[in-house]
Amino acid sequence: MSASAPAATFGAGGMRRYRLPQLVLARFVAVRAVRSGAVWGLVIGAYIYASAIGYRDLAPTSAARQGLLDSLSANVGLVALLGQTPRIDSVGVFVDWRALGVWPVVVSVWAILLSTKVLRGEESAGRLELFLSGATTARRAVLGAVAGMGAGLAAMFVCTAAATAAAAGSTGLTPDAGQVLALAAVPALAAAVFMAVGAMASQLMATRARAAGLASAVLGAVFMLRALGDSAPAAGWLVYASPLGWLEKVHPLGVSSVAWLVPVAALVVVLMAVTVALAGRDLGASTIAHSDQAAPRTRLLGSPLGLALRLNRGSLVAWFLASVVTGLLYGSFAESAGKAFASSSVLKRLGSDLFASAQHVGARIYAGVIFLMVMTLVMAYVAAAMSNVREQEATGLLDNLLVRSVQRWRWLAGRVALAAVAAATVAASAGVAFWAGASSQHSALGLQELLLAGVNAAAPALALLGLLVFVYGFVPRWTALVGYGLLAWAFLLEMLGSAVHVNHWVMDTSLLHHVALAPVVDPNWRIVATYLAAGVVLGLAGGWRFTARDLAAE
Amino acid sequence: MSQTNGAGRAHPVLDAGQVDAPPVPSPTGDAAAAGDAIVRTQGLTKHYGATVALQDLTIEARRGEVLGFLGPNGAGKTTTIRLLLGLIGPTAGKAEIFGLDVRAQRRAVHARTAYVPGEAALWPSLTGAETLHLLARMHGRTDVAYRDQLVDAFDFDPSRKVRGYSKGNKQKINLIAALATRAELLILDEPTSGLDPLMEQAFRQCVLEAKGNGQTVFLSSHILAEAEALCDRVAILSAGQLVEVGTLAQMRHLSALSVEATFPGVPPTLHDLAGVSNVRVVGHQLSCQVRGPIDELLAVLAAGHPTSLLSREPSLEELFLSLYGQQERRNDSPDSGGDDVG
Numbered sequence: 001m002s003a004s005a006p007a008a009t010f011g012a013g014g015m016r017r018y019r020l021p022q023l024v025l026a027r028f029v030a031v032r033a034v035r036s037g038a039v040w041g042l043v044i045g046a047y048i049y050a051s052a053i054g055y056r057d058l059a060p061t062s063a064a065r066q067g068l069l070d071s072l073s074a075n076v077g078l079v080a081l082l083g084q085t086p087r088i089d090s091v092g093v094f095v096d097w098r099a100l101g102v103w104p105v106v107v108s109v110w111a112i113l114l115s116t117k118v119l120r121g122e123e124s125a126g127r128l129e130l131f132l133s134g135a136t137t138a139r140r141a142v143l144g145a146v147a148g149m150g151a152g153l154a155a156m157f158v159c160t161a162a163a164t165a166a167a168a169g170s171t172g173l174t175p176d177a178g179q180v181l182a183l184a185a186v187p188a189l190a191a192a193v194f195m196a197v198g199a200m201a202s203q204l205m206a207t208r209a210r211a212a213g214l215a216s217a218v219l220g221a222v223f224m225l226r227a228l229g230d231s232a233p234a235a236g237w238l239v240y241a242s243p244l245g246w247l248e249k250v251h252p253l254g255v256s257s258v259a260w261l262v263p264v265a266a267l268v269v270v271l272m273a274v275t276v277a278l279a280g281r282d283l284g285a286s287t288i289a290h291s292d293q294a295a296p297r298t299r300l301l302g303s304p305l306g307l308a309l310r311l312n313r314g315s316l317v318a319w320f321l322a323s324v325v326t327g328l329l330y331g332s333f334a335e336s337a338g339k340a341f342a343s344s345s346v347l348k349r350l351g352s353d354l355f356a357s358a359q360h361v362g363a364r365i366y367a368g369v370i371f372l373m374v375m376t377l378v379m380a381y382v383a384a385a386m387s388n389v390r391e392q393e394a395t396g397l398l399d400n401l402l403v404r405s406v407q408r409w410r411w412l413a414g415r416v417a418l419a420a421v422a423a424a425t426v427a428a429s430a431g432v433a434f435w436a437g438a439s440s441q442h443s444a445l446g447l448q449e450l451l452l453a454g455v456n457a458a459a460p461a462l463a464l465l466g467l468l469v470f471v472y473g474f475v476p477r478w479t480a481l482v483g484y485g486l487l488a489w490a491f492l493l494e495m496l497g498s499a500v501h502v503n504h505w506v507m508d509t510s511l512l513h514h515v516a517l518a519p520v521v522d523p524n525w526r527i528v529a530t531y532l533a534a535g536v537v538l539g540l541a542g543g544w545r546f547t548a549r550d551l552a553a554e
Numbered sequence: 555m556s557q558t559n560g561a562g563r564a565h566p567v568l569d570a571g572q573v574d575a576p577p578v579p580s581p582t583g584d585a586a587a588a589g590d591a592i593v594r595t596q597g598l599t600k601h602y603g604a605t606v607a608l609q610d611l612t613i614e615a616r617r618g619e620v621l622g623f624l625g626p627n628g629a630g631k632t633t634t635i636r637l638l639l640g641l642i643g644p645t646a647g648k649a650e651i652f653g654l655d656v657r658a659q660r661r662a663v664h665a666r667t668a669y670v671p672g673e674a675a676l677w678p679s680l681t682g683a684e685t686l687h688l689l690a691r692m693h694g695r696t697d698v699a700y701r702d703q704l705v706d707a708f709d710f711d712p713s714r715k716v717r718g719y720s721k722g723n724k725q726k727i728n729l730i731a732a733l734a735t736r737a738e739l740l741i742l743d744e745p746t747s748g749l750d751p752l753m754e755q756a757f758r759q760c761v762l763e764a765k766g767n768g769q770t771v772f773l774s775s776h777i778l779a780e781a782e783a784l785c786d787r788v789a790i791l792s793a794g795q796l797v798e799v800g801t802l803a804q805m806r807h808l809s810a811l812s813v814e815a816t817f818p819g820v821p822p823t824l825h826d827l828a829g830v831s832n833v834r835v836v837g838h839q840l841s842c843q844v845r846g847p848i849d850e851l852l853a854v855l856a857a858g859h860p861t862s863l864l865s866r867e868p869s870l871e872e873l874f875l876s877l878y879g880q881q882e883r884r885n886d887s888p889d890s891g892g893d894d895v896g
Contacts, residue, residue, distance in 0.1 A: 124717070207717070292718030296683035302691045311677060396675030403639050403669040404692040407661055550642035
């Protein structure tokens with residue numbers, strides 16, 4: 001490098017002094033958090049728009065609205081899924097129920113991933129100490145990181161509010177400014193709660209995986225408390241034990257109870273205060289002691305596949321348990337949900353908007369909604385699994401195997417086979433668990449049809465897996481982006497498509513759109529076979545390319 | 555540290571169940587067919603778009619020698635090693651190890667090669683013992699008794715999880731795993747990064763033992779004293795191009811000889827003597843450097859009746875700096891290429 005190169009890069013000049021160096025970490029985190037927070041805000045705004053349009057079509061008359069209300073309030077399954085149904089007498093209340101039942105949970109997952117990455121992942125990678133060696137302390141660094149993530153939440157809040165306000169005129173929504181702000185505050189505060197939970201878990205646990213696992217378990221428990229409290233009258237008090245239950249009671253576009261935002265905000269403050277207090281620990285340590293000593297267990301360490309099993313067994317078990325618990329819980333609501341569907345022409349329409357070819361009603365429609373959710377979750381698992389495959393290469397861990405007697409194709413085939421089997425197992429076990437839950441309530445849904453529905457639900461994930469192997473083979477750095485991007489795109493289209501008319505060419509780009517929604521209708525095995533064949537062909541092409549290309553470390 | 559037969563006692567924390575017969579470097583076979591070159595590159599070139607990482611590298615590492623591979627940051631050392639390991643493919647040229655193409659026959663090459671990366675990327679949730687077991691299984695063989703000796707020699711505690719190890723301890727895992735394979739070829743990329751001086755000594759001992767056993771060592775290093783102590787030959791790389799390769803003795807002509815003399819009176823004048831430079835006179839002491847024949851200089855100095863005369867060959871560090879300086883001057887010339895890629 002010639003002498004003039006540094007000047008060209010950094011600019012000429014002598015010693016510079018920077019103001020507020022303790023805010024560097026906050027700005028560093030904010031740049032990334034604002035980007036993703038803004039995207040989530042816009043997506044929520046788009047969903048609100050679509051829901052408002054959909055309501056006009058779904059319940060154009062007063063009688064239709066009353067029918068919708070009666071049906072929804074009687075549908076225990078939907079109540080468990082989306083929350084208690086308020087008196088739906090306006091488009092605003094419908095949007096409330098539909099949008100705020102889904103998005104607070106989705107953005108909470110994002111918040112957990114973000115906060116555990118920033119507050120534990122960066123520390124484990126050794127990057128945090130670069131900041132801590134500057135003009136700051138551990139507690140100030142945590143505060144700075146929290147402020148940066150807060151900027152992301154603010155971006156989500158502003159974008160949700162702006163998109164909602166923009167959608168108001170053309171959709172029949174007539175919220176005032178306060179209602180718009182309250183509506184935008186609900187998902188932002190849900191994300192804030194779980195950002196704080198993730199931040200605290202990052203102080204308690206020694207690794208990011210454990211911190212994310214703990215925070216996810218808290219989210220799962222809080223969701224279950226809300227779902228059980230809403231669906232079982234005798235346990236209605238459980239809703240008050242869950243921050244998601246508090247947020248459910250806000251109803252910003254209906255009979256507004258914005259006072260429920262106060263305890264949520266207070267909880268965020270308390271959790272953050274505890275997090276900052278815990279942050280005075282040694283760098284690399286954790287509040288919950290974590291032994292670095294262990295007796296060797298080498299049983300699975302004889303092959304690349306065994307290594308993958310060993311390293312991922314925790315997440316595999318977690319995904320399996322999550323599918324079983326979800327299946328059991330929602331299966332147990334199938335009978336009552338089915339009755340509500342069967343008695344409501346409006347709900348039948350709501351269901352058939354989701355599944356264009358559906359002719360059936362009742363419990364099968366409800367099960368179809370749940371299996372659509374299962375499909376999305378299994379696709380999320382596959383996206384995460386292939387992101388992990390790419391990470392092995394990016395961090396240089398793969399080098400350690402490939403410079404020994406491990407063949408590239410064999411390593412990749414093992415990882416892909418593991419992901420495929422896990423995806424199919426998670427989907428099938430959700431089907432069996434749904435049957436077990438439904439059977440406990442004497443539902444007529446059979447084991448075979450639900451098992452096949454589970455297998456059918458794995459098809460989009462397996463096609464996505466093949467596609468991601470292709471991307472990994474040709475453009476490895478795009479693997480995670482394409483995986484999560486296609487997942488979000490498919491989910492968004494299914495949600496929008498259930499409410500508004502979306503051009504079929506656009507809908508065709510969704511991996512979820514072509515698969516028959518068993519058990520509403522029988523699985524379309526030709527589609528399943530096509531998905532699998534496409535996945536295999538793409539996977540083989542990607543695998544072939546991987547064996548020949550340069551390894552690309554970060 | 556002596557060589558074992560692989561049937562010794564097992565370490566209390568490490569397992570004993572993965573023993574394969576320790577490999578004996580083959581004096582014949584593929585390498586013999588390729589002459590005595592274990593590593594051979596021919597016009598090896600790697601470009602990343604317009605960036606030249608390595609240009610036209612032709613080099614050999616012979617059986618049983620320690621070949622030092624030196625160069626400043628971004629010279630192309632790690633690129634060369636990744637090409638040799640088949641992790642990346644060349645833009646032009648070819649590389650062979652044991653007479654086998656490193657891309658087309660990389661599995662066969664890897665089975666007889668051990669590699670130590672400069673930066674240890676290991677699985678944080680595994681313990682040291684589990685990692686050694688895993689790496690041994692992935693390689694296909696390890697000398698268990700020798701591995702246990704290495705664990706002791708490097709003062710390594712294998713019972714801890716990798717996330718709890720310092721950088722030096724992580725590097726010990728890579729070193730122990732590689733050395734315990736007793737592979738015919740050891741490719742070491744900055745292998746002592748993070749090791750303390752005592753461990754560096756242990757490492758040097760291991761490399762000398764490996765050399766004594768007939769193993770070939772391809773050693774990329776920034777520590778010139780280490781290369782000077784271990785290497786039979788050194789290759790110096792700069793800006794992706796091979797600047798010089800040879801034994802230290804062969805390369806010493808590339809740098810000036812240092813001469814220091816003390817005189818009873820005023821030191822003689824050395825103006826206009828061919829090859830003499832950097833003349834300094836402090837009181838009765840004179841120092842200078844000389845390239846090429848020294849007869850004329852000696853004659854002038856002897857005429858001054860020196861009370862002491864000291865001449866010293868250039869160290870590897872002086873050679874390196876001299877060569878790197880020449881290359882830098884060439885690169886700074888208007889028609890030069892070369893980019894800063896490692």
